[in-house]
Amino acid sequence: MRIFGKARHRPSADWRLATDRAFTLIDDGRYEDAGELLTRAADLEPWLSESWFNLALLHKFRHDWEQARTAGLRAVALLDRATGAPDWWNVGIAATALQDWPLARRAWQAYGLRVPDTAAPGTAPDDDGRTGPPTGMELGSAAVRLSPEGEAEVVWGRRLDPARIEVQNIPLPSSGRRWGEVVLHDGVPHGERTTASGHTYPVFDEIELWAPSPVPTWVVLLEAATEADRDALERLAAEAGYAAEDWSSSVRLLCRSCSESRMPSDEVEGAPRHDPHDHSVPGHPGPLGHMTSGELWVPERECGLAAPAGLVRGLLDGWVADSPDTREWRDLEEVC
Numbered sequence: 001m002r003i004f005g006k007a008r009h010r011p012s013a014d015w016r017l018a019t020d021r022a023f024t025l026i027d028d029g030r031y032e033d034a035g036e037l038l039t040r041a042a043d044l045e046p047w048l049s050e051s052w053f054n055l056a057l058l059h060k061f062r063h064d065w066e067q068a069r070t071a072g073l074r075a076v077a078l079l080d081r082a083t084g085a086p087d088w089w090n091v092g093i094a095a096t097a098l099q100d101w102p103l104a105r106r107a108w109q110a111y112g113l114r115v116p117d118t119a120a121p122g123t124a125p126d127d128d129g130r131t132g133p134p135t136g137m138e139l140g141s142a143a144v145r146l147s148p149e150g151e152a153e154v155v156w157g158r159r160l161d162p163a164r165i166e167v168q169n170i171p172l173p174s175s176g177r178r179w180g181e182v183v184l185h186d187g188v189p190h191g192e193r194t195t196a197s198g199h200t201y202p203v204f205d206e207i208e209l210w211a212p213s214p215v216p217t218w219v220v221l222l223e224a225a226t227e228a229d230r231d232a233l234e235r236l237a238a239e240a241g242y243a244a245e246d247w248s249s250s251v252r253l254l255c256r257s258c259s260e261s262r263m264p265s266d267e268v269e270g271a272p273r274h275d276p277h278d279h280s281v282p283g284h285p286g287p288l289g290h291m292t293s294g295e296l297w298v299p300e301r302e303c304g305l306a307a308p309a310g311l312v313r314g315l316l317d318g319w320v321a322d323s324p325d326t327r328e329w330r331d332l333e334e335v336c
Helices: 013-027 031-044 049-062 065-077 086-097 101-111 227-239 309-321
Strands: 141-146 153-161 164-167 182-185 192-194 200-211 217-224 243-246 262-264 300-306 327-334
Touching: 013 031, 013 049, 031 049, 049 065, 049 086, 065 086, 086 101, 086 182, 086 200, 141 164, 141 182, 217 227, 227 243, 227 300, 227 309, 300 309, 309 327
Parallel strands: 141 200, 192 262
Antiparallel strands: 141 153, 153 164, 164 182, 182 200, 192 200, 217 300, 217 327, 243 300
């Protein structure tokens, strides 16, 4: 990782050596040692916006949002261009983490994004006449990689603003995340997902949990005679305001290089997936794990459910009651 942008004057050799060494240390996870070098670089060239951008970046990696905001504001004060600088994007992430909404709006606008002048319903205006997070930006859907440094999992979500995504899949318990949670994410995509319709969506890396969800995650084994039976449970959960997801068909196990590349996200309708990038195996969640020779559907499904404890069994019992000859459930367990 190397961050050298245009400077008004050529920085000193000492500045370059300290900065280069600092980013080598960052790549190795040695943030404290890197911080000493980047602080030295900023002392050497305090007039250089890159000095403060690099410090802001380090503080972002450390999730030290107060310091990231402070360094980021020093960086943007020294910029020699009006809009579009990545310095503003990092300021926007730090401001969002701190819920400093006036600064977040200012950062996204300075970056070049349109931010509607709307306030959150039922809130009093702040000094600039608005309050709460920016709304109405209509950024659409995206994918986010949860726990990118651990057992990374890519899920779909709804973009609330340029730095936050609301998770709309039911994550596997290994991610430590739940359906409906809001995560703070980085600005540079790592990979893409292409749907069957041909639309391509970026995959952002999670930075940290921004807002937890009170809704627990459950795993249950279903006997669903047909895809329509499975779909009925997903529809029943959605109508109740929660979610069900057939992990047997929605989960693919990918190596890191596959996950960070452009990947198709949907099966070809009416045909089994023979995806060379799918590393799932028979007997485990994933499209390949639930296929048998000559069959496109296996009645036993591993399903994730996001619903309160007082509701989840009623949902499953109601699903079975609608078609008792083709539906059963067992082994319900809360997993996250």
